[in-house]
Amino acid sequence: MADQRDYRIASVDRALTVLERLAERPDQGVTEIARELGMTKSIVFRILQTLEARGFVSRNAERSVYGLGYRVAVLGERAGHRHSLLLAAREEMDALSEETSENINLLVRDGNQILVLATREGRHSMRLFAAAGRYGPLHAGGGSLLLLAFAPPELREEILAGTLTRFTDATMTEPDVLRHILQRIRDQGWNIAKNDLDEGAFSVAAPISTTPGEVIAALSIAGPLARLNDNRQAMYLTAVRGAAQRISAKLSIGGPAEPAPAVSAEPTNA
Amino acid sequence: MADQRDYRIASVDRALTVLERLAERPDQGVTEIARELGMTKSIVFRILQTLEARGFVSRNAERSVYGLGYRVAVLGERAGHRHSLLLAAREEMDALSEETSENINLLVRDGNQILVLATREGRHSMRLFAAAGRYGPLHAGGGSLLLLAFAPPELREEILAGTLTRFTDATMTEPDVLRHILQRIRDQGWNIAKNDLDEGAFSVAAPISTTPGEVIAALSIAGPLARLNDNRQAMYLTAVRGAAQRISAKLSIGGPAEPAPAVSAEPTNA
DNA sequence: AAACCTTGTTTCATTGATCGAAACAAGAAC
DNA sequence: GTTCTTGTTTCGATCAATGAAACAAGGTTT
Numbered sequence: 001m002a003d004q005r006d007y008r009i010a011s012v013d014r015a016l017t018v019l020e021r022l023a024e025r026p027d028q029g030v031t032e033i034a035r036e037l038g039m040t041k042s043i044v045f046r047i048l049q050t051l052e053a054r055g056f057v058s059r060n061a062e063r064s065v066y067g068l069g070y071r072v073a074v075l076g077e078r079a080g081h082r083h084s085l086l087l088a089a090r091e092e093m094d095a096l097s098e099e100t101s102e103n104i105n106l107l108v109r110d111g112n113q114i115l116v117l118a119t120r121e122g123r124h125s126m127r128l129f130a131a132a133g134r135y136g137p138l139h140a141g142g143g144s145l146l147l148l149a150f151a152p153p154e155l156r157e158e159i160l161a162g163t164l165t166r167f168t169d170a171t172m173t174e175p176d177v178l179r180h181i182l183q184r185i186r187d188q189g190w191n192i193a194k195n196d197l198d199e200g201a202f203s204v205a206a207p208i209s210t211t212p213g214e215v216i217a218a219l220s221i222a223g224p225l226a227r228l229n230d231n232r233q234a235m236y237l238t239a240v241r242g243a244a245q246r247i248s249a250k251l252s253i254g255g256p257a258e259p260a261p262a263v264s265a266e267p268t269n270a
Numbered sequence: 271m272a273d274q275r276d277y278r279i280a281s282v283d284r285a286l287t288v289l290e291r292l293a294e295r296p297d298q299g300v301t302e303i304a305r306e307l308g309m310t311k312s313i314v315f316r317i318l319q320t321l322e323a324r325g326f327v328s329r330n331a332e333r334s335v336y337g338l339g340y341r342v343a344v345l346g347e348r349a350g351h352r353h354s355l356l357l358a359a360r361e362e363m364d365a366l367s368e369e370t371s372e373n374i375n376l377l378v379r380d381g382n383q384i385l386v387l388a389t390r391e392g393r394h395s396m397r398l399f400a401a402a403g404r405y406g407p408l409h410a411g412g413g414s415l416l417l418l419a420f421a422p423p424e425l426r427e428e429i430l431a432g433t434l435t436r437f438t439d440a441t442m443t444e445p446d447v448l449r450h451i452l453q454r455i456r457d458q459g460w461n462i463a464k465n466d467l468d469e470g471a472f473s474v475a476a477p478i479s480t481t482p483g484e485v486i487a488a489l490s491i492a493g494p495l496a497r498l499n500d501n502r503q504a505m506y507l508t509a510v511r512g513a514a515q516r517i518s519a520k521l522s523i524g525g526p527a528e529p530a531p532a533v534s535a536e537p538t539n540a
Numbered sequence: 541a542a543a544c545c546t547t548g549t550t551t552c553a554t555t556g557a558t559c560g561a562a563a564c565a566a567g568a569a570c
Numbered sequence: 571g572t573t574c575t576t577g578t579t580t581c582g583a584t585c586a587a588t589g590a591a592a593c594a595a596g597g598t599t600t
Contacts, residue, residue, distance in 0.1 A: 073354035076346010084343035
């Protein structure tokens, strides 16, 4: 089955493992890192020497423990947060699209609006609310309400105190009702909206977060309500939550649990 | 002379070179990178495969060109800007301290104040204004005025319009005078202050910037005015400007011009 | 259409860089 | 003192990394 050859360089892969390790837990020394990663001291020592010479790690004053270096921040700056979010979400959005044939949306909050970062158009293309780059309201829509629910309290109240445009009959415009809904969204960690932004449309949304509790984006499956039934709804919810969870993992410092079974950790001999 | 062994791993070093290259110029393909870096296609291909599997680079939709991946942003976030600035400045501050025996200060602007990020105490320790973690005014002091000069115009005017505390007789408290001084600082790209914050003290400051024009920090040499003469002042100015320039280079995406002559680029045979 | 680029991918044999093990120096803890 | 650590250094064998070259797949030009 493995028609996909593995061209990775074990040496480089190991170095990245050390770098990731220092991101996860800084202030470790050669021996400690070697022990925890199951590498020899020689290798860790040499990897650290290499990374340090390039500024990717730096040793503490006591000349013993290491941490991330300035170059990591420099490159990180260059990468850009939103762009990185896009990249991290790419495969998962493709998969969701493939799996559901509905519209898939990636949203972030930008001030007191939501910004559509990326979309995948479903097969049953409806009048599409979400187009990448577009802005929308925070108080209506599956992903929007999710982002509002996890927004800073002050902003939340500011929105609730402002004009709550009514888009459909189902749009919630009563601050108290919304407050209650937002609390429930926070409690359950996901949101399903129907008809509240577009008549005849549904949206199943889940949060993406780097640190537990700190939501940075929302992922949603949206489509025509006519096609939705209990079975599908449950499936979509599971799917979008799983995808959002995996994207979150990719964006967390612990890192995703190794993308592949690493290059020959140990030989398979008897 | 080379009592310092080189334990770097060439393979890893090359991978970092590719990564840096993609930071400097994204959207390049295997062949292009190989050509520009003087590597073989095989190697670049394998390095990119390795980096991609870890999310450090990602290939564009057309399956041909690469750019920085989401993981770079994740680690960069973790590294932290200020911490990285500290690390990048460390050696240069040590060198300046060694070279001048005066106080060395690294300052950033934090809102409408300056924050002392790091210091090196000179041999002729005076009543030290600067201690790491301390805040100070933006309108008096060598580094402070430098940061004010390159601050956003709105903030500059806000400061000039506010209360300009007089610390000594030399403190400039006239908005128009200050405006003129700030313009000169911007023009010449450095600043020397005397007596304006502490009586009998001087400060020779130079800016640190990642992008030309965008100043992110100030590096300064400070000490008792009694020890300063024209000769010393010129020397200090040259020294601090050079150091600030090198730190800036380390923090720029182009990267410092190779920290070391790379691991065996070509054998030295006849 | 054919010829001719270019690209990314794959193979393969050689070699020399990489690696593990072990010795070493230098502190820290006891 | 001894006995733990720690980071550093040496060194020889091995095998992973490498360069060269072939390959497939598109694009462009003719």
